[in-house]
Amino acid sequence: MHDDIRKFNLEGEFGETNIVKVKDNLVRYVESMMRDYSYIPALDLEPQFTLNYSVEDEIYKFNLSVYGVKVRPEKAWSTAGIMGGKEIPAYQHS
Numbered sequence: 277m278h279d280d281i282r283k284f285n286l287e288g289e290f291g292e293t294n295i296v297k298v299k300d301n302l303v304r305y306v307e308s309m310m311r312d313y314s315y316i317p318a319l320d321l322e323p324q325f326t327l328n329y330s331v332e333d334e335i336y337k338f339n340l341s342v343y344g345v346k347v348r349p350e351k352a353w354s355t356a357g358i359m360g361g362k363e364i365p366a367y368q369h370s
Contacts, residue, residue: 281318284310286340295336299325306342310352315344317357319364 284306290298303323310317321343328337345358356366 280345281321281343282315282346284315284342284344286342287338289335289337291335295327299338299340302338302340303342306340307344310342310344312352314347314349314352316347316352316355316363318343318345319357319359 286302286306302325306323307317323343324339324341326339329335330337347355347358347363351363354366356364358364
């Protein structure tokens with residue numbers, strides 16, 4: 277399974293704001309991109325988020341890495357992720 281894990285990386289910057297909310301939104305964005313390419317989150321591996329604050333520019337520069345595993349395209353949006361080598365179904369509310 278280790279060979280199947282792929283890192284999805286996103287770098288950028290944002291102004292002073294609620295860092296936790298920004299991080300959550302960025303993780304959801306990257307996970308959506310992953311699913312479009314038939315990858316689901318590897319839930320055993322936490323997203324890695326690093327920040328550097330530029331006092332001169334008053335901005336945060338970030339680097340986000342989210343890890344995913346390739347699945348069949350029809351499973352990408354119906355599976356929450358994979359943990360311990362097992363697919364976790366997405367919660368389906370009616």
